[in-house]
Amino acid sequence: MQDEKIRVLIVDNIADTRESIQKLLLFDKSIEVIGTIGTAKDAIQMATEKQPHVVLMDINMSDMDGIAATEAMRKKVPFVQVIILSVNDDLNIMRRAMMAGARDFLTKPPDVDQLVEAIHRSHDLAKEEINKMGTVGVAGVSPAGDTIYRSAIFGKVIMIYSPKGGTGVTTLATNLAVTLNSTATNVVLVDGSLQFGDVTVFLNEQPRLSIADLAPRADELDPEIINEVLINHAQTGLRILAAVPRPEMADKITGQQFVKILQFLRRLYHFVIIDTSSYLTEPIIAALDEADLIVLLTTQDIPAIRDTKIFLNLVESFNISKEKLLFVLSKSDKRIPITPEKVSEALKNEVKLEILFDDRTVINSVNRGMPFVLDPKPQPIVRNIMDLADTIRSILISETQTEGEIRG
Numbered sequence: 001m002q003d004e005k006i007r008v009l010i011v012d013n014i015a016d017t018r019e020s021i022q023k024l025l026l027f028d029k030s031i032e033v034i035g036t037i038g039t040a041k042d043a044i045q046m047a048t049e050k051q052p053h054v055v056l057m058d059i060n061m062s063d064m065d066g067i068a069a070t071e072a073m074r075k076k077v078p079f080v081q082v083i084i085l086s087v088n089d090d091l092n093i094m095r096r097a098m099m100a101g102a103r104d105f106l107t108k109p110p111d112v113d114q115l116v117e118a119i120h121r122s123h124d125l126a127k128e129e130i131n132k133m134g135t136v137g138v139a140g141v142s143p144a145g146d147t148i149y150r151s152a153i154f155g156k157v158i159m160i161y162s163p164k165g166g167t168g169v170t171t172l173a174t175n176l177a178v179t180l181n182s183t184a185t186n187v188v189l190v191d192g193s194l195q196f197g198d199v200t201v202f203l204n205e206q207p208r209l210s211i212a213d214l215a216p217r218a219d220e221l222d223p224e225i226i227n228e229v230l231i232n233h234a235q236t237g238l239r240i241l242a243a244v245p246r247p248e249m250a251d252k253i254t255g256q257q258f259v260k261i262l263q264f265l266r267r268l269y270h271f272v273i274i275d276t277s278s279y280l281t282e283p284i285i286a287a288l289d290e291a292d293l294i295v296l297l298t299t300q301d302i303p304a305i306r307d308t309k310i311f312l313n314l315v316e317s318f319n320i321s322k323e324k325l326l327f328v329l330s331k332s333d334k335r336i337p338i339t340p341e342k343v344s345e346a347l348k349n350e351v352k353l354e355i356l357f358d359d360r361t362v363i364n365s366v367n368r369g370m371p372f373v374l375d376p377k378p379q380p381i382v383r384n385i386m387d388l389a390d391t392i393r394s395i396l397i398s399e400t401q402t403e404g405e406i407r408g
């Protein structure tokens with residue numbers, strides 16, 4: 001099916017806009033516009049009938065808002081990838097679109113290169129989803145919590161780590177998990193800071209069960225046990241595996257048990273995100289090996305940079321591929337003379353992304369037990385998290401495709 005065209009549906013309530021977008025796409029012969037439509041309701045109907053790979057959706061439809069339409073459409077046609085178009089790049093709208101399962105977000109009028117690139121990227125994702133649907137089914141747990149039957153997922157394990165404590169690992173892990181969790185991709189957040197885990201505090205949940213209830217059964221896990229132990233985050237539907245209730249219980253969890261739990265979770269969830277402590281326990285070392293991606297946090301100070309260097313040597317001696325590391329600068333602050341470029345130089349590795357220093361937003365969010373990405377008035381730091389989520393998606397998705405090509 002190599003010469004199969006990319007089937008695109010254009011949804012906008014202004015006829016002129018529909019036409020001009022259609023004209024833009026004429027230049028790419030691999031794209032076929034299979035329909036243009038003016039109301040969200042008709043668009044959902046048409047998507048169900050014509051099964052496009054990609055839908056270009058205006059945010060302001062007269063009968064239904066584009067975000068609600070996205071959500072409804074993905075329920076009917078699970079592989080469809082929606083690109084939202086909006087006149088302004090409002091952070092609030094972008095975030096809502098992402099959580100509703102939209103794949104991309106472009107401002108109007110779209111730049112033709114950007115649009116075509118976004119369509120191709122979305123098409124890759126749609127194909128991947130279609131392939132998954134064709135594979136043998138396994139039992140899974142739906143975001144709503146009930147056991148369902150659906151195609152096998154080979155989810156990705158993402159570990160957030162910093163060799164220095166207090167760097168912002170839990171802040172990042174919780175906000176990233178909430179951002180990546182959508183109708184398109186389900187996420188489980190594992191509190192791997194086993195002794196003094198505080199993920200449930202950050203998310204305002206009270207754990208009844210924890211990883212201590214899974215570890216002894218690591219060899220005989222099934223979706224029902226997992227479902228029973230995971231917490232359903234009330235605000236977002238994110239699933240959480242809580243740390244042990246008392247610190248002394250953490251020692252009982254072996255590296256092998258921890259990895260078996262991660263391996264089982266990755267069959268049920270698209271993304272398994274691990275919050276970690278800097279202290280290198282047996283489970284953390286085992287998870288470094290199991291992870292597909294390690295988000296390595298550092299800050300603009302000498303002790304943190306030194307610890308990161310020591311950790312990099314350790315990575316080498318553990319034979320962990322450096323390719324898996326994604327360097328992120330936490331609490332990034334322009335006032336500090338050690339610039340991100342200098343940090344990159346010192347580490348001999350490029351810092352790919354920054355999370356701004358914003359103590360007010362972070363502390364308020366933690367004290368309320370509400371991730372700041374959910375704040376109705378998003379601050380610039382929210383964009384940092386969304387950029388990171390985007391980067392992670394593109395790294396891990398292109399990886400899946402290469403694996404698929406090798407297997408095939």
Ligand SMILES: Nc1ncnc2c1ncn2[C@@H]1O[C@H](COP(=O)(O)OP(=O)(O)OP(=O)(O)O)[C@@H](O)[C@H]1O
Nearest residue numbers: 165166167168169170171331356357358359362363
């Ligand atoms: N981007 C940020 N800007 C300003 N302050 C931040 C930021 N991220 C985290 N903090 C602050 O840093 C402190 C540590 O944050 P957090 O608990 O997320 O770090 P951690 O790496 O998980 O720490 P631990 O090693 O204790 O697990 C908190 O006081 C938090 O408010």
Ligand SMILES: [Mg+2]
Nearest residue numbers: 169170193276
């Ligand atoms: Mg922490």
